[in-house]
Amino acid sequence: MPQLEIGGKxxxxxxxxxxxxxxxxxxxxxxxxxxxxxxxxxxxADHWKLIDYIRDYYSQYGxxxxxxxxxxxxxxxxxxIYVLFPSGPAKGACKLAGLSKPTGCV
Amino acid sequence: MDLISIKHEMxxxxxxxxxxxxxxxxxxxxxxxxxxxxSPAELxxxxxxxxxxxxxxxxxxxxxxxxxxxxxxxxxxxxxxxxRKRISNIVGDISLPQDPGPRSSAVLRAGQNCIVRNTxxxxxxxxxxx
Numbered sequence: 278m279p280q281l282e283i284g285g286k287x288x289x290x291x292x293x294x295x296x297x298x299x300x301x302x303x304x305x306x307x308x309x310x311x312x313x314x315x316x317x318x319x320x321x322a323d324h325w326k327l328i329d330y331i332r333d334y335y336s337q338y339g340x341x342x343x344x345x346x347x348x349x350x351x352x353x354x355x356x357x358i359y360v361l362f363p364s365g366p367a368k369g370a371c372k373l374a375g376l377s378k379p380t381g382c383v
Numbered sequence: 384m385d386l387i388s389i390k391h392e393m394x395x396x397x398x399x400x401x402x403x404x405x406x407x408x409x410x411x412x413x414x415x416x417x418x419x420x421x422s423p424a425e426l427x428x429x430x431x432x433x434x435x436x437x438x439x440x441x442x443x444x445x446x447x448x449x450x451x452x453x454x455x456x457x458x459x460x461x462x463x464x465x466x467r468k469r470i471s472n473i474v475g476d477i478s479l480p481q482d483p484g485p486r487s488s489a490v491l492r493a494g495q496n497c498i499v500r501n502t503x504x505x506x507x508x509x510x511x512x513x
Contacts (some may be wrong), residue, residue, distance in 0.1 A: 335470045344458060344474045355476045365458060 281311035288344040291338050295371070295378040301376030302332075310373050314364060324361050324373075326351055331366075341379040396420070405433035424459070428473055432457045439477065442493030448486060454478045 279298065284305055289297040296302060307328055310319050310337045320328075330351050334342040344366055348355060362369030367379045388400040389408075395410040408423055410416025421429065432455045441452035455477050458476040462471035483490050494500075 343472070344460075348474075348476070354478075355458055355474065356478075357413075359456070359458075367460070 281310075283313070291378060293341075293368075293378055296375045297377065299375055299377070307373040307376065314362075314369060314373065316362070316369075320370075320373075323353065323357070327353065327358065327361065327366075327370050328374045331370055331376065335376055337376070338350070341367070341376055392419075393417070424461070424470055427470065428457050428459050431473065431497075431499045431503065432475060434497040435475070435477070435494040438497040439479075439494040442490060443479075446486065446489070448483050448490065449480045452480055494507055 278289045279294075280287045281291065281294065284285070286306075288301055288306065291297060295337070296306070308320055311324070316324070318376075323342055330347065331341060334340075334346075337342070342350070344355070347353075347366060348358070353361070364372070371379050384403050389397050390400070392407065393400050395414075396407055396419045397407055399406055406419035408426060409419040410422050411418050414422070416422070436453065436455050440450050442448070443453075450468065455475055457473060457475040459470050459474070460472040461468050472474070477491070477494065479490070
């Protein structure tokens with residue numbers, strides 16, 4: 278299993294870089310991973326709004342939210358989400374939120 | 384219909400020639416391509432978006448609804464079912480220069496009645512041969 282080092286800590290990730298152990302996630306993990314994903318500087322309130330929403334949804338339903346629901350519930354358009362996470366909601370936001378690779382949803 | 388010609392260039396890259404227009408289609412580097420152009424799946428979604436857009440423009444022209452500079456942003460998901468992959472979900476946001484208000488649903492209906500969406504909704508017969 279590949280490992281990713283962020284802030285001096287090692288995390289197990291899959292071949293696409295998705296965290297394998299949800300409980301190892303922390304806000305420091307997300308902030309550190311943001312730099313690796315090409316997001317410059319500190320994560321903004323809108324970044325955290327998306328990350329927190331995705332994590333809350335996943336903790337309730339066990340899957341990542343559908344994109345349309347993500348847009349409606351956060352009030353962010355698709356374009357705004359891609360500005361925040363250039364890799365998109367799945368490869369970007371879900372990865373920083375510490376979810377395993379989504380299938381079929383975001 | 385005019386002939387659409389697709390010629391292998393290198394790796395997973397193909398050139399597409401249609402009525403004198405030519406462009407490249409390729410897979411991204413993470414999928415084994417050289418990223419010389421959009422992927423076939425991306426083109427399919429782009430085709431849908433531009434077809435929806437064209438139908439919305441036509442409706443807006445006849446209904447005197449402002450449309451210049453309208454924008455469509457789309458994304459899609461791939462589902463893997465066994466060894467078969469397919470686009471499982473396409474999501475699009477349409478932005479017009481002014482909110483059409485009560486005519487929004489009519490604008491949306493016009494866009495949804497485009498040839499590419501109707502084709503995807505029904506699934507055409509595909510007949511390939513060597």
